[in-house]
Amino acid sequence: MDIITFKDKGVLQIDFARPAKKNAITAGMYQDMADALAEGAKAADVRVILFAGQPEIFTAGNDLDDFLNHPPSGERSPVFQFLEQLSQAEKPIVAAVRGPAVGIGTTLLLHCDLVYAGDNAKFSLPFVSLGLVPEAASSLLLPRMIGHAKAAEKLFFGQSFSADEALGFGLVNKVMPARDVLEFAQAQAQKLAELPSDALMATKRLMKTEVAPLIAERMAIEGSEFRKRLSSPEAKEAFSAFFEKRKPDFSRSR
Numbered sequence: 001m002d003i004i005t006f007k008d009k010g011v012l013q014i015d016f017a018r019p020a021k022k023n024a025i026t027a028g029m030y031q032d033m034a035d036a037l038a039e040g041a042k043a044a045d046v047r048v049i050l051f052a053g054q055p056e057i058f059t060a061g062n063d064l065d066d067f068l069n070h071p072p073s074g075e076r077s078p079v080f081q082f083l084e085q086l087s088q089a090e091k092p093i094v095a096a097v098r099g100p101a102v103g104i105g106t107t108l109l110l111h112c113d114l115v116y117a118g119d120n121a122k123f124s125l126p127f128v129s130l131g132l133v134p135e136a137a138s139s140l141l142l143p144r145m146i147g148h149a150k151a152a153e154k155l156f157f158g159q160s161f162s163a164d165e166a167l168g169f170g171l172v173n174k175v176m177p178a179r180d181v182l183e184f185a186q187a188q189a190q191k192l193a194e195l196p197s198d199a200l201m202a203t204k205r206l207m208k209t210e211v212a213p214l215i216a217e218r219m220a221i222e223g224s225e226f227r228k229r230l231s232s233p234e235a236k237e238a239f240s241a242f243f244e245k246r247k248p249d250f251s252r253s254r
Contacts, residue, residue, distance in 0.1 A: 003032040010047040010193030011186070012040040019054045024063035025104065027070040030078035037085035047193040047200075049089065051112070052096040052182055053105075058121070061103030064242060071230050072223075079104075080223055083136050086111045087215050090201045092192050096185035097121045098178045100160070107136035109171060110145070113204060114192075116185045117163040118178030123171070126158030130242075131234030131250075133225045140218040144211075145170055 002018040014036055016023035040046040053059055062079075072079050086093070086108060095109055098118035106123045109115050125142075127134050134142075134155055143151040146169040154161065163175040176184060192200065208215075229235055234250055241248035 001032075002026065002029050003036070005032075005036045007043075007045060008186075009190060010045065011050055011189045012036065012043070012046045012048070013050045013052060013186075013189075016051075016053040016057075016059045019057065021063065022057050022060035022100075023053050023105075024060045024066075026063045026066040027072075027078045030082045034078060034081035034085050037082070037089060041085070041089065041091065047091060047197045048189045049091055049093045050096065050185060050189045051093070051108070052185070053098060053101075055098050055178060056120070057099040058097045058101040059105040060100060061105050061126075064239060068239060072227060074227075075220075075223060079135075080219075083219060083223075087137065087219060088212075090205065091197075092189075092200060092204060094185055094189045094192070096182045097163075097172070098181050100124070102126065104136060106171075107134065107138040110136060110138055110141040114185075114188060115172040116181050116188065117166060117172040117175050118181040119163055119175055120178045121163040121166070121172075121175075122160045123163075123166050124158055124160040125154050128156055129158045129238065129248075131232055131236070131238040132229045133222060135219070135222050135226055137215040137218040137222065139222060140214060141211075 004015040004017045006013055014033055018024065018029070037049065040049055089111070092114070093112045094114045095112045096116055097109070099120055100122045101109065102124050103126060106125055125134065125138065133139070139155070142155065150169070163172060166172045167175050237250060238248050
């Protein structure tokens with residue numbers, strides 16, 4: 001199983017478990033996570049969601065080979081089902097990030113309520129360099145969080161940034177030695193699970209009341225543009241260059 005889920009004392013933990021492929025996410029993995037979130041939303045014995053990866057890698061983002069073979073063709077594609085469940089989750093979401101968090105590995109954190117990062121964590125948003133556009137409403141949420149100029153730098157260039165920089169941005173709550181992250185995040189999730197659940201969900205709902213409809217609207221716009229960009233000459237050149245291990249040449253991709 002590339003996605004492992006289990007419940008422990010009110011916490012549903014969802015683990016990226018494909019270390020041989022750096023936890024790169026396939027369509028099947030998106031579907032598994034979407035289903036897990038949907039089931040967790042209904043389950044009375046689930047009060048908190050926790051995302052985790054491996055000690056050296058959170059996720060390398062989309063598996064590009066699988067992505068080309070199974071591109072998202074509509075709003076009900078697995079990746080968009082996952083993003084819908086994630087962004088609309090009523091229960092608190094915690095993340096334990098160790099190692100690289102690439103693409104959606106970073107944007108999904110914008111929908112988490114608490115994020116704890118190891119000192120080995122690295123975040124990056126390489127959408128433009130792949131001829132694509134941001135997803136998960138990150139074109140809305142990131143500028144609101146860190147300001148337009150910093151968001152433009154991260155989204156345009158896609159260069160990685162450190163856990164300490166993410167802490168300064170407010171993307172993560174705390175940075176600590178990588179060996180301590182998962183245990184700490186599990187403990188925090190357990191504390192949440194022991195709080196009054198209805199009051200906790202109501203508080204999350206109140207915090208998101210203003211932005212929730214904007215997120216849904218922006219995700220729909222991003223999704224439409226993302227699907228169009230997948231078949232663009234720029235994206236084709238970027239993917240070809242990636243698989244051929246060469247520098248892309250976008251001068252003739254118009």
